[in-house]
Amino acid sequence: MDARLTHGTSGGLEQVVIGLAAGLSGLTDGDEEYLFLLGPDGGEWLRPYLGRNCRAIAAPQPSAMGPRARLAAAIPWAARVYGAAHDVVVGPSVSLSDGRAEACGADVVHLTHQEGFVTRIPSIYHPHDLQHVHLPQFFTRRQRRRRDVLFRTLAARASLVAVGSSWVKGDVERHLGVPGDKVAVIPLAPVIGHYPRPAAEAIDRVRAKLDLPGQFALYPAQTWPHKNHVRLLDALALLRDAGGAEIPLVASGHLNVFHAEIAAHARRLGLQRVRFVGFVSPEELRALYALARCVVIPSLFEAGSFPLWEAFDSGVPAACSTVTSLPRQAGDAAVLFDPRDTQAMASAIRRVWEDEALRASLVARGRARLAHFSWDRTARLFRAHYRRIAGRQLSEHDQALLAEAPLM
Structure with missing residues (x-):
């Protein structure tokens, strides 16, 4: 497993x-070992x-790296300059295995x-999505190439080629020219259930640490342009200007370079109850x-x-964007x-914020929708593909999983 992420x-x-990792770790009915290639961090x-059936493989030491990898580890900005110049002179290249x-x-x-x-x-x-094809304005020419x-x-x-939904499968077939029988829809699932569950005291500490309002709408997303924070702020200002109280927004996720533009837009709108907690x-x-x-999800593009x-x-009600595969993921639960x-x-946003009966209904529908998806099922489906590709014998359960119609 390529786990070389920052x-x-x-x-x-x-x-x-x-x-x-969590899903594969729970598979105790096989003799496979799963190796995770770690990054420099x-x-x-x-x-x-x-x-126990998983093993972490540490990143190679700098002495074992090539010159470009050593440069990237020591001086990241210099590696980016080198990469840009290389792409202009030679053209983009794909890394070789270390x-x-x-x-x-x-x-x-x-x-x-x-x-x-x-x-x-x-x-x-796992390409996840082809956002650069549909929203080229968010990428430089070099990035698109x-x-x-x-x-x-x-x-x-x-x-x-593994994808998370039938929508992405069709997109990959059309734009990358990959034959349909080589693209498998393997839906993902929430990871949050594998995270430590905070006690009431821990929740109170988080509220104090992040200076959270009593009630708020939540949007967890890195501040990329396609995450559509700017229009979300416009919608909140519209609700305020229509005579309602300003709905507090808490936005979590890494604050990248576009955050400055989002924060400036919030100031221009005079929104006082928006918190970016990083x-x-x-x-x-x-x-x-x-x-x-x-929860509000206003994204312009998502694989899922x-x-x-x-x-x-x-158990939190959601208002969600209608792009790409999201309507099928949401079903009637958002x-x-x-x-x-x-x-x-x-x-x-107003409907979900104000209508208590609607919120209760969405929570119940969301739990029912989620019953079809888990990392145990996703891991078993991936394991069936690992076994098939490696030429190992498939169990009856493996064969049944591979024959099932996509859930998304």
Whole structure:
């Protein structure tokens, strides 16, 4: 498993790896061992979720790295400049394996995120989404070109391309030219249930530490432009200006370079009750859901929404965008709105905020919807594919899982 991620800045990709680790660790009816290739940060964020059938493989020491890898570890900005110049002169390239998977004798490599690597070992590639195709304005020309080369190369070399929904499957087939029988829909699930459950005292500490209001709407998302924080602020201002009280918003998630523009927009609108609390710990995230009155997901593009799963799992009602695979993920368990229509977004937020009966109904429907999804099922489905690709004998349960129609 490719777990070479930077803790706190990788968003949902980190949750995918944690969920996979937790799910595979629970599989005690097989003899497989699952190896997780860690990044330079040591992977302390992942280790609590690794069971006895899992093993962490540390990153190579700088002396064993190539010159570009050593540069990236020592001077990240210089590595980015080097990479940009290389792409202009030579063209984008895809990284080669650092040799750890081959040295361990792995039968299959699962490239769990877009930034995979080339290996001679049979692989599963997880591109997650093709946002750069649909929202090119959020990427530089170099980024679009690099993503196109990376995605096409790794998808073509993979034995299987794994995606989270039927919508993404169709997108990958159309835009990457991958045959349909090589793309498998393997829905993900909420990870929050695997995080430590905070006691009442811990929840109170989080409220005090983050200076949270008594009631608030929650939006957990890194501040990328496609997460649509700006229109969410517009919707909150619209509700306030229509004569209602300003609904407090708490936004968690890594504050990247676009956060400054979002914060400036909040100031221009005169919104006084918006708090960006940054990246939070797993326990703090559970506390935020325990305290939230509702969750709002206004994203312009998603392969699937972890905050929506988390809202269902935490018993919090949600208002959610209608883009990509989200309507199918939500089913009848969320109030849906067009994320480009500020008025529609405001109306959805108002309904969920004010209607107590609706909130109770959404919570019940969310729990019913979530009953079909778990990391145990996802891990078993991945294991069936690992066994098939490695040429191992499939159990009857493996065969049944592989034959099932996609849940999303």
